[in-house]
Every structure is written in structure tokens, then in C-alpha cells.
Amino acid sequence: MIILLAIAIGALFGGATYLVLRRSVVKLILGLILLSHGVNLLIFTMGDGVRRGAPPLIDASGQPPAGVADPLVQALILTAIVISFGFTAFVLALAYRSNQAAGSDDLDDLSTTDRL
Amino acid sequence: MLYPLVLIALAAAPFALVARFAGRDRIAWGLALIPLAIFGLTLAQAGSVWEGGQVVERIAWVPALGLDLSFTLDGLSLLFALIITGIGTLIVGYAGHYLATDNGLGRFLAYMMLFMGAMLGLVLAGNVLTMFVFWELTSVTSYLLIGYKHDYADARRGALHSLLVTAGGGLALLVGLLLLGQAAGSYELSDILAAGDVLRAHALYPAAVVLILLGCFTKSAQIPFHFWLPGAMQAPTPASAFLHSATMVKAGVYLMARLSPALGGTALWDVTLAVVGGATMTFAAIVAMRQFDLKAMLAYTTISMLGALTMQIGLGGKYGAEGVATNILAHALYKSALFMLAGVIDHECGTRDLRRLGGLRAYMPRTMVITALALLSFGGIPVMFGFVAKELMLEAALETELGAMLSTLAVAAIAVTAGAYLITGWRLFSNTFLGQRSVAAMQQHITDPTPGMLIGPGVPAVLSLIIPLAFLGPISSLIGPASAAIYGKPLEVKLALWHGVNTALLVSLGAIAAGAVLARFGEQLANLRGWPAWMRGDMIFDRLIERTLTGATTLTRTIQEGRLRRYILLTALALLVFVGVPFVGFGISSIRFDLDPQLQFYEILAAALIPVGVIATINARTRLGAIIAVSVVGAMVALLFVLFSAPDLSLTQLLIEVLSTVFLLLVFSVLPVRFENFSAAWVRRRDAIIATAMGFLMGGLVLATATNDAFAPLAPFFLENSLEKGKGANVVNVILVDFRGFDTLGEITVLFIALLGIYGLLRLRQGKDNVAPERVTTTEPAAEPVDTKR
Numbered sequence: 004m005i006i007l008l009a010i011a012i013g014a015l016f017g018g019a020t021y022l023v024l025r026r027s028v029v030k031l032i033l034g035l036i037l038l039s040h041g042v043n044l045l046i047f048t049m050g051d052g053v054r055r056g057a058p059p060l061i062d063a064s065g066q067p068p069a070g071v072a073d074p075l076v077q078a079l080i081l082t083a084i085v086i087s088f089g090f091t092a093f094v095l096a097l098a099y100r101s102n103q104a105a106g107s108d109d110l111d112d113l114s115t116t117d118r119l
Numbered sequence: 120m121l122y123p124l125v126l127i128a129l130a131a132a133p134f135a136l137v138a139r140f141a142g143r144d145r146i147a148w149g150l151a152l153i154p155l156a157i158f159g160l161t162l163a164q165a166g167s168v169w170e171g172g173q174v175v176e177r178i179a180w181v182p183a184l185g186l187d188l189s190f191t192l193d194g195l196s197l198l199f200a201l202i203i204t205g206i207g208t209l210i211v212g213y214a215g216h217y218l219a220t221d222n223g224l225g226r227f228l229a230y231m232m233l234f235m236g237a238m239l240g241l242v243l244a245g246n247v248l249t250m251f252v253f254w255e256l257t258s259v260t261s262y263l264l265i266g267y268k269h270d271y272a273d274a275r276r277g278a279l280h281s282l283l284v285t286a287g288g289g290l291a292l293l294v295g296l297l298l299l300g301q302a303a304g305s306y307e308l309s310d311i312l313a314a315g316d317v318l319r320a321h322a323l324y325p326a327a328v329v330l331i332l333l334g335c336f337t338k339s340a341q342i343p344f345h346f347w348l349p350g351a352m353q354a355p356t357p358a359s360a361f362l363h364s365a366t367m368v369k370a371g372v373y374l375m376a377r378l379s380p381a382l383g384g385t386a387l388w389d390v391t392l393a394v395v396g397g398a399t400m401t402f403a404a405i406v407a408m409r410q411f412d413l414k415a416m417l418a419y420t421t422i423s424m425l426g427a428l429t430m431q432i433g434l435g436g437k438y439g440a441e442g443v444a445t446n447i448l449a450h451a452l453y454k455s456a457l458f459m460l461a462g463v464i465d466h467e468c469g470t471r472d473l474r475r476l477g478g479l480r481a482y483m484p485r486t487m488v489i490t491a492l493a494l495l496s497f498g499g500i501p502v503m504f505g506f507v508a509k510e511l512m513l514e515a516a517l518e519t520e521l522g523a524m525l526s527t528l529a530v531a532a533i534a535v536t537a538g539a540y541l542i543t544g545w546r547l548f549s550n551t552f553l554g555q556r557s558v559a560a561m562q563q564h565i566t567d568p569t570p571g572m573l574i575g576p577g578v579p580a581v582l583s584l585i586i587p588l589a590f591l592g593p594i595s596s597l598i599g600p601a602s603a604a605i606y607g608k609p610l611e612v613k614l615a616l617w618h619g620v621n622t623a624l625l626v627s628l629g630a631i632a633a634g635a636v637l638a639r640f641g642e643q644l645a646n647l648r649g650w651p652a653w654m655r656g657d658m659i660f661d662r663l664i665e666r667t668l669t670g671a672t673t674l675t676r677t678i679q680e681g682r683l684r685r686y687i688l689l690t691a692l693a694l695l696v697f698v699g700v701p702f703v704g705f706g707i708s709s710i711r712f713d714l715d716p717q718l719q720f721y722e723i724l725a726a727a728l729i730p731v732g733v734i735a736t737i738n739a740r741t742r743l744g745a746i747i748a749v750s751v752v753g754a755m756v757a758l759l760f761v762l763f764s765a766p767d768l769s770l771t772q773l774l775i776e777v778l779s780t781v782f783l784l785l786v787f788s789v790l791p792v793r794f795e796n797f798s799a800a801w802v803r804r805r806d807a808i809i810a811t812a813m814g815f816l817m818g819g820l821v822l823a824t825a826t827n828d829a830f831a832p833l834a835p836f837f838l839e840n841s842l843e844k845g846k847g848a849n850v851v852n853v854i855l856v857d858f859r860g861f862d863t864l865g866e867i868t869v870l871f872i873a874l875l876g877i878y879g880l881l882r883l884r885q886g887k888d889n890v891a892p893e894r895v896t897t898t899e900p901a902a903e904p905v906d907t908k909r
Contacts, residue, residue, distance in 0.1 A: 004715050004763070007726035009821040011759065015752070017814020018733035020691055024684045024806040026797035029790055031683070033736055033749055036779070040756050045817070047765070048825045051832035055717065058764045059834075059850040061842050072764035073834040074841075074850035080768055081855060082866045088775045089873035095786040096877040102789055109797055110683055 004055070008048050015041030026110050028098045035094060039087035043080045050076035120164065121176045121190035121243050124157050124200070125253075128236030135228035138215065143224050144571055147215020150228055151208045154235060158204035161197065168197050168600055175245060175309075191245030191308060194600025198444060199242035199373055201597070202451045206365040206579070207235050210455070213575030214357035216568065217462050227267055227355065234260035238366045242373055247296045247306050254292065254338075254370060258285040261367050264358040265351045277350035280660060284337050284347040292334025292374075298327035299378075308377070312607070315381040328387055331378065339371030339425045342399045346657040349418040356462030359414060363421045364455035369447065372428045376443055379432050380607025389521055392433025397532045399426025404539035408546070409645045413461040413471035416543060417454065420497070423536060424450045431512055432605070434519040434529060440606035442511035444598045445614065449496065449508035452579040452586075456493035459576035460486060464551060466572075467565050473546065478556030482565040485573055487552045489580045494544040496583035498634070499537055499627065504583045506627070507591075507614055509537060513623035534630040541634025546641040587616050691809055699816045702823070710822045725758040740794055742787040750780050767851045 015037050022034025047053065050073025059074035061067065105112050131153045138146045164174055174192040192200070211231060218224045237260050240253035259282070266278030300306040302321040303314040311318070318324055335341075340348040348368065352359055362368065375392065382388050400423050407419030424446070431442045463486055464479070465471040480487050496505035516529035567573070586594055591614045599612035618624065637644070678689060728751060735748035757772035796803070837850050837858060845853035855863050 004718060004722060005822065005825045006712065006715075007718075007722060008759070008763075009818040009825075011726045011729040011755075012821050013814040013818025014730035014733045016817040017810045018730075018737055020687075020813040021737060021806050021810035023687050024691075024810070026684065027794060029742065029745070029787065029794065033745055036749055037733060037736065037752060040752060041817070043768075044756060044759070045821065047760075047763070047768075048821050051834040053825070054764050055762065056764060058766050059838065061838075061848040061850065065842055067835075067838040067842075071838070073832060074837050074854055075833050077765050077768055077851045078854035078859060078862075080765075081771055081851065082862055084768070084771050084775055086866055086869050088779060089870040091779060092782055093873040093876050093880075095782050096880045099786045099789060100880045100883065108791055111797070 004053060005048065008044055008053065012041055012044050012048070015044065028101065028108050028110060028113075031110070032091070032094055032098055036087075036091055039083070039091070043083055043087075046076050046080050046083065120160065121174060121192055122178065122188070124160060125190075125236050125240040125243065127153065127157055127160075128232055128239055132229045132232040132236070135232050136225040138228050139222060139225035143219050144215040144569075147224070147228065148212040148571065150215075150232075151212040153232070154204045154207035154211060157239070158201060158208060161192075161200045161204060164192055165197055165201075165597075168192060168194055169596055177245070180249075186248060186306075187246055188249050189245035189307060190243045190249075192243060193604050194597075194602070195373070195377060195444070195604035196242045198448065198597060198601040199369070200239060202365045202448065203235060203238050203242070206361065206451055206455045207231070209575040209578055210357050210361045210459070213360075213459055213462075213572060214355075216572035216575075217357050217466060218355060223267070227264075227358070230260055230263045230267070231358070231361065234264060234361070234366070238370070241370055245308050247300060247308060247311065250308075250374075251289075251293055251296055254334075254374075255286065255289050257367055257370060258282060258289055258338075261285075261351075261362055264362065265354040267355055267358065268353065271353065273350075274353040276661075277347075277353035280347040280657060281351045283664070284344055284660075288334040288337025288344070291330045291337075295327050295330030295332075295334060298323045298330065302327060303381075311378070312381045315384075315607070318381055319385055324382075324385075325387060328382055328385075328391075331374070331382070332388075332391060335371035335375050336395065336429075337371070338374075339368050339429065340399075340422050341371075341395050341426060341429055342402060345399060345403065345422045346660060348422055349415055350657055352412075352414045352418050356414070356458060356465065359418075360455050360458030360462065363418065364458055365451040368421065368425055369428075369451075372425060372432070372443070372447070375429065375432050376605045379435070379605060383432070383435060383607075389433045389435055390525070393430050393519075393521060393525055393529065394433070396426045396428070396430030396433055397529055399423070400430055400536050401426075401532045401539075404536040404543070408539045408543045408641070409647070410543075411473045411645065413464065413473065413547065413551075414458070416473075416547060417457055417461060420540065420543060421454060423540075424454070427512060427533070427536065430529065430532075431515050434515045434521065434525075436515060436518050436520060437602075437606060437610060438511055438514040438518050440602040440610065441598065441612055441614075442508065442515040443605055444601040445511050446508040448594070448598065449504045449583070452583045453493045453496040453505055456489065456576040456580040456583070457497065460490045460493065463568050463572060463576065467568060473550040475557050476551045477554045478552070479565065480552040481556075483552070483567045485567045489573065489577050490548065490552070492580040492584055493576065494548055496580070498541045498544045498631075500631065502584070502587055502616060504586050507587050507616060509533070509627060510618065510623050513626055517622055530626060534626050534633075537627065537630035538634035538637065541631060542638045542641050542644065545634075545638035546645065549641075587614075591615065688806075688809070691813055695809070695812055695816060698820075699812065702816065702819060706823045707819065710819065712822075719762075722759075722762055725755050725762065728752075728755045742790060742792060742794070745794070746780060746783045746787065749783070750776060753779065765851075767849070 019034045019038035019041055022030045022037065025031060025034070052073070054070065054072045057068075057071040059068075059071045059077065101113060102108065107113070131150075134153075135150055138150060140146065167174055175189070176191075177187050177189040180186050180188040211228060214228060214231070215224065218227060221227070234257065237253050237256035241250055241257060244250035244253060262278050262282040265281055266274050268274040269278075296306075299311060299318070302318050302323045303311045305311065305314075318327075337344045337347075348363065351362065354362065379388070403419045403423035403426060407416050407423060410416040410419060428443055428446055428450075431439045431446065433439075434442075461471055464476065464483075467483065467486075468476060468479070470476065492503075496503035499505045499509035513530065513533055516526055516533055519526050519529065595612050595614045598614060599610060602612050603610040679686070732748050732752035732755065736745055736752065739745035739748055753772065753776040757769045757776060760766075760769035760772055798806075837854055840858075841847055841850040841853045845857040847853035847857070
């Protein structure tokens with residue numbers, strides 16, 4: 004099943020790279036959203052193996068279960084999902100605002116501040 | 120009691136600031152008691168060195184690294200420490216007169232004290248790393264001294280050149296010293312000196328020697344790094360006198376002399392030193408002969424003498440060692456006197472241009488006598504100390520073991536240099552004191568300066584005469600241990616004025632005669648055409664700096680050209696090169712394809728919808744299409760989490776996905792309905808290729824790392840302790856709120872800050888002066904619903 008995740012991650016990173024290289028602000032944001040999905044799935048593969056039907060829960064016996072999914076990467080991803088949401092929301096507000104101020108979706112119209 | 124010597128000088132620096140107040144000449148002589156006290160304290164410890172021993176002290180500095188602050192006083196350190204503090208005493212006193220009208224005298228003397236402390240630390244260091252620290256400190260403090268008159272562009276340029284050249288050499292030196300310490304197994308000088316045979320046979324030896332010599336040659340202004348020294352003449356004369364007669368530039372010579380017992384004796388070391396030193400000596404002597412500025416003249420003769428010292432270390436042997444020690448002392452005496460005298464003349468006449476001076480003999484008789492004494496020693500005229508030193512230099516050249524050719528060349532070079540020195544000395548003297556009184560000099564009332572100002576140059580000049588006549592015995596007992604330290608073996612030194620008629624004396628007399636004859640044509644020689652300006656080292660160096668800056672600017676403009684996608688492009692390319700190339704080379708073979716027998720069709724479906732959603736997002740022509748496509752991707756990611764045992768993730772992902780979609784709908788409502796392609800077709804194709812490569816790289820990395828169990832997972836710890844210590848059965852939740860609770864706190868903080876930012880951005884709309892009015896009106900209707908819904 005790791006091959007499935009590898010294909011999904013590859014597609015997400017590839018698509019995100021293409022989108023963040025665009026001049027349009029909208030596409031840049033879409034790229035960032037895809038990128039955070041890709042990174043989350045990437046972390047998902049980094050733990051103690053990917054498993055089916057074995058969530059990291061301790062049953063009524065109170066014994067630590069064997070052969071369950073890695074809880075640490077899940078905790079990390081949970082944090083990452085929430086933070087990337089906060090980040091996406093902020094970028095969206097920024098795009099909304101810059102569109103209001105500059106009246107353009109083209110990043111080249113916004114590039115004057117960073118030029119040497 | 121060695122490190123207190125260094126500490127006293129460094130600690131005295133703030134006190135020197137009292138010289139800001141009036142009565143500066145007297146305050147300066149009072150401050151001169153500090154170096155004098157250090158001189159006395161050093162001399163008090165001379166007895167144990169003369170009995171053949173060393174004074175060693177060690178303070179633990181960074182014990183964990185085995186780094187000690189260790190100090191050693193042996194013959195060579197003693198000679199240098201006495202010169203530094205002795206000349207330092209005179210110069211501090213002299214500076215009070217020279218800068219009597221300058222409010223900055225306090226600052227100047229504070230720099231001087233710091234510099235003196237650094238220099239003392241350098242020569243007393245018993246550990247190469249300790250020494251390096253002080254070596255760098257001399258570079259920094261001399262930068263402050265040379266740039267003292269920072270109102271002048273030339274002073275800033277001179278200071279910068281000296282700093283860049285000596286600190287650049289310092290970097291090479293540091294690496295060289297580290298290699299040396301690796302090869303010797305210790306950074307203590309005593310261990311390094313004892314490990315000579317091991318070092319010379321070691322594989323690191325050539326690299327260490329080249330790097331150390333680079334440091335020494337830059338510090339001691341050897342060709343081709345000599346150009347910074349004349350530029351450093353922008354320093355006030357007392358600083359020049361101190362830096363270039365006795366201290367700063369001798370640091371390189373000191374280090375070479377110090378290490379020559381360990382590193383010398385090979386062709387690499389001996390021949391390099393002899394050739395570079397000899398070339399520097401001759402070249403600078405000839406350039407000096409043709410100068411018109413008093414200080415420039417002295418600067419080039421200083422370079423020449425540094426070359427002579429380097430050459431003698433290379434020539435080696437008993438006479439080489441004696442010659443180095445004797446010449447260091449002789450040069451320190453006459454050169455400090457000459458620099459201070461140049462300052463006196465400059466101070467009284469307002470110029471130090473030989474073409475504008477002349478006829479001062481009637482007005483400055485005392486100055487003339489002292490100058491004559493110092494110049495006689497400089498020219499190596501018999502009975503002066505400079506003569507004794509020059510004879511030893513000639514003996515070193517005649518007795519060297521480097522072969523007949525180098526020996527002959529060295530003797531010839533010394534003879535040429537001696538002749539050039541005579542011409543230089545004569546030009547300096549005749550143009551200043553003899554002949555007609557110049558127009559420039561007539562406009563002022565010129566007299567000898569106050570006696571206090573003449574003490575500075577007077578003492579070393581008179582010593583240059585008295586030492587060979589009366590004190591060769593005591594001086595021999597100072598030179599002896601110093602020579603022994605350079606030679607590496609015990610040495611019996613008896614300096615003498617008269618060795619009988621020998622080759623050295625004949626060569627010396629021949630050079631004096633030739634110089635005396637040619638001195639009549641000194642001005643014609645000086646007026647011959649020189650080489651073009653672009654060949655001068657300082658010009659070349661200036662252009663080098665300029666090019667470096669231009670190059671850096673061009674590079675920055677290329678990388679940081681103001682467009683986000685360029686930064687991302689470069690980052691992606693860098694990742695592809697630095698991760699992708701090694702991965703294709705080494706990692707790709709570790710990918711294993713294990714076909715999973717339990718693979719379900721709905722798993723394949725969920726995973727396959729992700730690339731489909733990605734492509735649909737990219738190809739979407741309308742904003743609604745893009746939002747739907749990107750939501751499909753998010754939903755499939757949530758589904759994958761469910762399928763692969765992460766229910767918490769799935770719940771969160773779904774919740775966030777819904778929120779994100781709402782947000783996207785809100786914000787995209789103000790954006791254009793249809794997307795247009797801004798980039799040209801070829802740019803899109805290029806980006807597609809890069810993106811595809813990126814996708815394959817990341818997918819490949821996942822396959823390669825996920826099948827790799829090189830690292831033990833942390834999971835068992837959490838699984839075992841979740842219930843017992845965290846009192847929770849859902850391990851993921853326990854990690855979030857308990858084991859890694861601070862992470863969650865940080866996450867909440869990030870969300871809060873994002874919220875504040877969003878709030879601020881959306882509220883800003885109401886600040887009318889922030890936004891161009893016509894834009895506000897065009898977007899107002901579309902923006903309205905966002906506000907109401909929030």
C-alpha cells in the first residue's frame with residue numbers, strides 16, 4: 004500500500020510545485036493547499052509503518068496493543084493540519100486584501116517591494 | 120608572572136582616555152609608565168631565561184576542548200616583549216607631543232594600549248591557538264590605529280586594506296595551525312617544537328606550511344602582499360612608528376622564527392623563505408630609494424627589512440638565527456627613531472615631501488644629529504648597531520646550506536639592498552637638512568621641538584651607537600637565547616664589531632662604496648619613470664574588492680530579482696540537484712516493490728483520485744472548478760487516513776476541509792471568475808518538467824525511506840505509557856494534550872496569531888486612507904458579503 008501513498012504524495016508535490024510557480028495569486032494558494040496535503044501524507048509514511056484497521060487505541064484490557072499504527076506521526080499530522088488551515092486562511096485573507104488594494108491577480112504587479 | 124603582563128596592557132586601555140584633557144604631553148608621559156612597568160616586570164624575569172630555562176604558565180580556558188591559555192617566556196619572547204614595551208614606552212610619551220592639539224589623543228592611546236596587549240599576548244603565547252587569538256587581535260587593533268583619522272578617505276582605505284589582507288591571511292593561518300596541531304598531536308608550542316621530525320614526515324606538512332606561510336607573508340608584507348603596508352602609513356606617525364618598527368609587521372617574522380626549528384630544514388620551507396624574503400628585500404629597497412614622501416620611504420625600507428628577516432630564517436644555520444635576532448633589535452631601534460623623526464619634521468614643517476623640505480640644518484640641529492645617528496645605523500655604516508646586524512646577515516648568506524647558487528644570489532641581493540639603503544638614507548638626509556631652505560619651510564617659524572618630543576627618537580638612535588661600542592656583552596646575553604630559540608639548539612653568541620678582514624666585511628665595504636658613489640645621482644634615480652599605476656598592488660587589490668562587490672550584487676540581483684516564482688524555482692532546482700542527483704545515484708537501488716496482496720480496490724480508487732484531482736486543479740479554467748477539484752483532493756486524503764488507521768486525522772481533515780472550502784468560496788468570490796494564463800507557453804512547459812521531476816523525486820523518496828528501518832521508531836514509548844502516565848486510551852490524543860502538550864500550546868498560539876492577522880487584514884478595508892479610492896469602489900460590492908457573513 005506504500006506504493007499508493009507514494010503515487011499520491013508524488014502527484015501532490017508535483018502539482019503543488021507547478022502551481023506555486025504560476026503568476027496567479029489564486030493558483031499559488033491552490034498550490035500551497037496541495038503542498039500541505041502532500042507534506043501531511045509524507046509525514047504519515049515516516050512512522051512505524053502504515054497499517055490497515057489498527058488505530059493506536061488501547062483496548063479495555065489496558066495492555067499496550069501490538070502492531071497498531073504509529074501514534075506519534077498522527078499527533079504531528081494533527082497539529083500540521085490545523086496549522087496549515089490557519090496558514091491557508093491567513094493567505095486567503097491576504098490575497099483578498101491585496102486584490103482589493105492592487106486590483107490584480109498577477110504577482111508581477113505586486114513585486115515592486117522586494118526588488119533589489 | 121606572564122599573563123599579568125598582557126592583562127596590565129589591556130586593562131590600562133580605558134585609563135588612557137584621560138589623555139583627552141589638557142596637558143596632554145605630561146599625561147602621555149605619565150601613561151608611558153605603564154609600558155615601562157611592563158618592561159621592568161619582563162626584565163625581572165629575564166634571569167631565569169638567561170640561565171637557560173623558560174617561564175611557563177597555564178590557565179585552563181576551555182577544559183572540555185583541551186584548550187588552555189598558556190604563556191611561555193623564552194629567549195625569543197623575551198627579546199620581542201622587551202622591544203614592544205621599550206619602544207612602546209617611548210612612543211606613548213612621544214604621541215603626547217605629536218598629538219598635543221588633538222582631542223582624540225585619549226582614544227588613540229587606548230588603541231595603542233590594546234594593541235600593545237595583543238602584541239605581548241602574541242609573543243608570550245605558549246599555545247598556537249592562544250597565539251592565534253592575539254594574532255587576530257593585533258589585526259583588529261591595528262585597523263583602529265591605521266584608521267584613526269577616519270575623516271580621511273585614504274586613512275579608511277589604508278585601514279581596510281591592512282585589515283582585509285592580514286585578516287584574510289589570518290584565516291589561512293588558522294587552518295594551517297589546526298593542521299599543524301593535528302599533525303603534532305598537540306597545540307602547545309613546546310610539543311610542536313619537540314615533534315619536528317614527525318611533522319616534517321607528516322602528510323599534512325606541505326599544506327600546513329603553505330597556509331602558515333600565507334598568514335605570515337600577509338602579516339609581514341612579503342611580496343605579493345606588500346602593498347598594504349605603505350597604505351597603512353595613513354596612521355598617525357606614532358602608530359606607524361610602533362606598528363612598523365617593532366610590532367605588528369614583525370608578528371609574521373616572529374611566527375616563522377618561532378616555528379622554524381619544527382618546520383624548517385626542508386626545501387619547501389627554507390627555499391620559499393629565502394627566495395620570497397630575498398625578492399621582497401631587494402625590490403622594496405629599490406622602490407624605497409625612489410620615494411619622495413618621508414614616510415613612504417620608511418615604509419618601503421621596512422618591507423625590505425622584513426624581507427631580509429624572512430630570508431635569514433630561510434637561509435638558516437647559526438648565523439641565520441643570530442642574524443634574525445640581531446637585525447630585529449637593530450631595526451626596531453633605528454626604524455622607530457626614523458619614524459618618530461619623520462613625525463617631528465612633519466610636525467614642525469607641515470610637510471614630509473622631500474621636494475618641499477631642505478636646509479633645516481640651521482633650524483633643527485638636534486633633530487639633524489639624531490637623524491644622522493639613526494640613518495648611519497640604517498645604512499649599516501661601521502661601528503653602528505646596524506653594521507653588526509648586517510655583517511651577521513652576510514655571514515648567514517655566505518654560510519647557508521642551501522647551495523652555492525642561492526648563497527651567491529643572497530649575497531648579491533644583500534649588497535644591492537645595502538647600496539640602496541645608503542642612497543635612500545642620503546636622499547632623506549640631504550633633501551631634509553642640507554641645501555637651500557625651501558619655500559614651504561620659509562613660511563613658518565621652524566625650530567627643534569621640545570626636548571620631550573626628542574626623547575622618543577633620541578633614545579633608540581643613541582642606543583644604536585652605544586650598544587656596539589659599550590654593551591655588546593649584555594646585548595649578547597639577550598640575543599643569545601633568542602637565537603637559540605630560532606636555531607632550535609643551544610647557541611653561544613658573542614656579538615663583535617670586528618671579526619677581522621673577511622668576505623662579509625669586503626662585500627659590506629664594497630656596497631657602501633658603491634652606494635656612496637651612486638648617492639650623488641639619487642635624485643636622477645628617483646625621477647626615472649616608474650611602472651604604470653595599474654600595476655600597483657593597492658590598485659589591483661582595490662579592483663579585486665570592487666569586482667567582488669559587483670559580482671555579489673549581480674548574483675544577488677539574479678537570485679533575488681523580486682518575483683516569488685523565481686525564488687521557488689531556484690529552491691526547487693536546488694532540491695532537485697542536491698537531493699535528486701544523490702538519490703538517483705545511490706538511493707534508487709534501495710527501492711523495493713512489494714506487491715501487497717491485501718490491496719483493496721477502494722484504496723486504489725481513493726489514491727488514484729488524488730492525481731486526478733491535482734490535474735483537475737491545475738487545468739481548472741473557472742474558480743468553482745478549482746475549488747471542487749481541490750476539495751476532492753482533500754476528501755481523498757481524509758479517506759486515506761480512515762483506510763490506514765488514523766481516524767482522528769480523518770475527522771480533523773474533514774472538518775478543516777469543509778471550513779477551507781467555505782473560506783475559498785468566500786475569498787474567491789472577489790477574484791476573477793475565469794483564470795487566465797499569465798505565463799508564456801514555454802515557461803509553463805519548463806515548470807511542468809520541473810514539477811514532474813519533483814513529483815517523481817518525492818514519490819521515490821517515500822518508497823525508499825518507508826521501506827527502510829534504519830531508525831528505531833518512537834511509537835512503543837507512547838503506546839506503553841499512554842494509559843499509565845497519560846490516563847488516556849486514545850494514544851494520539853494523549854500525545855497531543857500530555858506528552859507533547861507544549862506543541863499544542865504553540866499550535867493554538869499560531870492559530871490565534873493567524874486569526875489576529877486575518878482580522879487586521881479584513882478590518883483594514885475600513886481605513887480609507889490606506890487604499891487607493893478608485894480601487895475601493897470597484898471591489899466594494901464584491902467584498903461586502905464577506906464582511907456580513909463573518
